[in-house]
Amino acid sequence: MQIIEATTDHIYNIQVLSDIIWPVTFKEILSQEQIKYMMDMMYSTSSLEKQMTELNHHYLLAEEDGEYLGFVSYEINYKGTQTTKVHKIYVLPSTQGKGVGRFFIDTVSKIAKKNNNTILSLNVNRFNKAIEFYKRMGFDFHASENIDIGNGFLMEDYIMNKTLS
Numbered sequence: 001m002q003i004i005e006a007t008t009d010h011i012y013n014i015q016v017l018s019d020i021i022w023p024v025t026f027k028e029i030l031s032q033e034q035i036k037y038m039m040d041m042m043y044s045t046s047s048l049e050k051q052m053t054e055l056n057h058h059y060l061l062a063e064e065d066g067e068y069l070g071f072v073s074y075e076i077n078y079k080g081t082q083t084t085k086v087h088k089i090y091v092l093p094s095t096q097g098k099g100v101g102r103f104f105i106d107t108v109s110k111i112a113k114k115n116n117n118t119i120l121s122l123n124v125n126r127f128n129k130a131i132e133f134y135k136r137m138g139f140d141f142h143a144s145e146n147i148d149i150g151n152g153f154l155m156e157d158y159i160m161n162k163t164l165s
């Protein structure tokens, strides 16, 4: 498996992955309407382009034998602090549990440390079983927040942080 730094040329590949992973991940947590709304907000071509070219979100893709297995996106110096925000981390259902997620977190941790960042931070839905993965990776609960994303939809999240040593 190798990690590839994604560019706007990979937007289609990221969309293919999210189309597979998102509905499965959130089918028991969010309504179909909210899933569609959030996917459009986060994965439309214009949104991904803006994240990559204006908002300093870096995307990494895991690739093996010509197949993309998942992606992670992160932002160094989030809000002008020594924190790296992990915005997204998604692995294909058929590949989950095989170490790709850990590899992503380890890779982003190394990049964050190289940039003198001391904390990895992320938001996770309070009902997402990925919380167990994050605990395993050394993240702790930092706060709980409800984010109004419009259209009557809320993101009910925990903020989880990991101190980089």
Ligand SMILES: CC(C)(COP(=O)(O)OP(=O)(O)OC[C@H]1O[C@@H](n2cnc3c(N)ncnc32)[C@H](O)[C@@H]1OP(=O)(O)O)[C@@H](O)C(=O)NCCC(=O)NCCS
Pocket (backbone or CB within 6 Å): 021, 025, 089, 090, 091, 092, 095, 096, 097, 098, 099, 100, 101, 102, 103, 123, 124, 125, 128, 129, 130, 132, 133, 136, 137
């Ligand atoms: C969460 C996710 C990124 C984790 O990636 P992964 O490749 O499946 O995880 P890994 O195989 O690297 O697991 C690393 C460790 O976490 C543990 N782990 C992973 N998922 C777990 C879960 N749901 N419950 C308990 N432990 C879990 C693994 O057992 C492994 O433990 P080990 O240290 O004993 O080997 C992946 O499962 C995923 O994409 N899930 C759906 C999308 C999602 O919810 N993304 C997060 C949005 S905030």
